Amino acid sequence: MARVALKVEKGECDNCLNTFPGWALYKPLKSEECYEAICGACITAKAAAKAKVEPLVVSVWDSEHGKFMKAQRNLALDGSLWTVMPGTPLTIECQAKWIAYRSTLNRMTVDCSNPSDWVWPEPPALEYAEAL
Incomplete structure (x- = not known):
């Protein structure tokens, strides 16, 4: 399911509580309904945690x-x-x-x-x- 950007001038991410321009905030998916808005960094962090991604290994x-x-x-x-x-x-x-x-x-x-x-x-x- 695709995420939809919020149509606001400025807003706050309900997960990290940082303020972002409206284009950087998204409506949460059904599984994230505890949020009204979520930023891209939190989406990425949640996806990485969900996928249990290993950190990049340095040579x-x-x-x-x-x-x-x-x-x-x-x-x-x-x-x-x-x-x-x-x-x-x-x-x-x-x-x-x-x-x-x-x-x-x-x-x-x-x-x-x-x-x-x-x-x-x-x-x-x-x-x-x-x-x-």
């Missing part, structure tokens, strides 16, 4: 430790960018190893759910191509 990677780990990962990615750029003096095989290493670092927050469980991969050895 463990957003903790201080997780942010530190991501910063260290970013430093490692920045420091190894030259290994995969065109014109690098490394062998093709070595470049492939560095691409895999960087991919593992890039997927750190996807492949590991907890920063405390992360195991840092070993950077590959540098293998230079022979000069022509």
